[in-house]
Amino acid sequence: MIPYATINRRALLGGLAGTALLPLTGRAAFAGTPLNVVATTGMIADAARQVGGDQVTVRALMGPGVDPHAYRQTRSDIVAMTRADLVLWHGLYLEAQMQEFFHDLARKRRVVAVADGLPRDVLRAHDDYADKFDPHVWMAPDLWKRVVEQVQLALSDARPEAADVFAANATAHLADLDALATYAAQSLAQIPPQARVLVTAHDAFGYFGAAYGLEVMGIQGISTESEAGLNRISTLVDTLVDRRIGAVFVESSVSDRNMRALIEGAASRGHQVRIGGELFSDAMGAEGTYEGTYIGMIDHNVTVIAGALGADVPPRGMSGRLSAGS
Numbered sequence: 001m002i003p004y005a006t007i008n009r010r011a012l013l014g015g016l017a018g019t020a021l022l023p024l025t026g027r028a029a030f031a032g033t034p035l036n037v038v039a040t041t042g043m044i045a046d047a048a049r050q051v052g053g054d055q056v057t058v059r060a061l062m063g064p065g066v067d068p069h070a071y072r073q074t075r076s077d078i079v080a081m082t083r084a085d086l087v088l089w090h091g092l093y094l095e096a097q098m099q100e101f102f103h104d105l106a107r108k109r110r111v112v113a114v115a116d117g118l119p120r121d122v123l124r125a126h127d128d129y130a131d132k133f134d135p136h137v138w139m140a141p142d143l144w145k146r147v148v149e150q151v152q153l154a155l156s157d158a159r160p161e162a163a164d165v166f167a168a169n170a171t172a173h174l175a176d177l178d179a180l181a182t183y184a185a186q187s188l189a190q191i192p193p194q195a196r197v198l199v200t201a202h203d204a205f206g207y208f209g210a211a212y213g214l215e216v217m218g219i220q221g222i223s224t225e226s227e228a229g230l231n232r233i234s235t236l237v238d239t240l241v242d243r244r245i246g247a248v249f250v251e252s253s254v255s256d257r258n259m260r261a262l263i264e265g266a267a268s269r270g271h272q273v274r275i276g277g278e279l280f281s282d283a284m285g286a287e288g289t290y291e292g293t294y295i296g297m298i299d300h301n302v303t304v305i306a307g308a309l310g311a312d313v314p315p316r317g318m319s320g321r322l323s324a325g326s
């Protein structure tokens with residue numbers, strides 16, 4: 001139970017009030033009361049906020065810097081999901097530690113795995129599991145648009161009377177995602193041919209690389225569950241040295257220990273590699289900041305990667321191109 005004093009304090013915070021207050025009513029949502037939505041990742045929560053507008057309150061379980069491959073639900077997460085009108089998770093084995101929990105929850109609550117709705121022919125194979133796919137679809141805005149459409153469907157199913165509102169909000173957001181994809185393509189196209197290699201802490205950038213013509217190499221695989229072996233690090237050191245790769249990238253949700261080993265390995269062979277910047281791979285930036293939105297996250301990644309690999313891009317290059325009101 002949330003103490004009364006806490007509720008009052010939260011109510012004063014305006015927009016946040018619904019998240020705290022709604023579960024206490026314990027009844028199904030009705031028109032006029034925002035739909036109580038719980039999402040696993042920040043990216044899915046952002047999509048639900050963009051499409052849901054003032055018809056929803058959204059809580060993300062995984063904050064900045066949290067690794068979804070390793071995350072397990074906490075006691076307060078379980079309470080929030082049990083009280084939610086709609087629970088959105090990613091699927092495609094991203095939340096590997098929560099699979100069973102969601103399958104159980106789906107028997108009792110309205111639960112949707114939003115990326116599971118994507119057609120298989122747009123998905124990349126998973127290196128570690130023959131029967132699974134690479135879950136990092138948010139890395140390519142054109143693919144993420146399909147997930148946003150799945151979020152729109154899920155919200156409309158949960159609240160049919162607001163379907164028109166969700167459709168209008170989705171149309172506006174999809175237009176912004178088109179602008180983001182255009183900005184990304186234009187910026188990344190400026191990287192010179194010999195520098196079109198993206199070395200990161202884990203293999204989160206497969207869709208990004210495929211969309212924008214960059215070769216990607218992760219120290220760890222598609223999931224962070226398995227440790228990188230010494231072999232992998234020494235192979236990558238060879239690649240950095242042989243191809244004179246000048247910059248590598250750390251990730252906000254993965255330890256930089258392996259990356260330091262890589263840089264030291266190259267240095268011991270007389271090749272200096274610098275850290276091109278920190279990327280948001282599996283979690284967004286801090287809540288309330290530009291990088292704490294999906295568009296800000298991808299804009300940051302595009303701008304940092306393009307700049308570090310030799311393109312001429314303005315900081316937050318995308319932010320002037322959004323539709324009014326975003």
Ligand SMILES: [Zn+2]
Pocket residue numbers: 069136202203204222223224281282
């Ligand atoms: Zn990942």
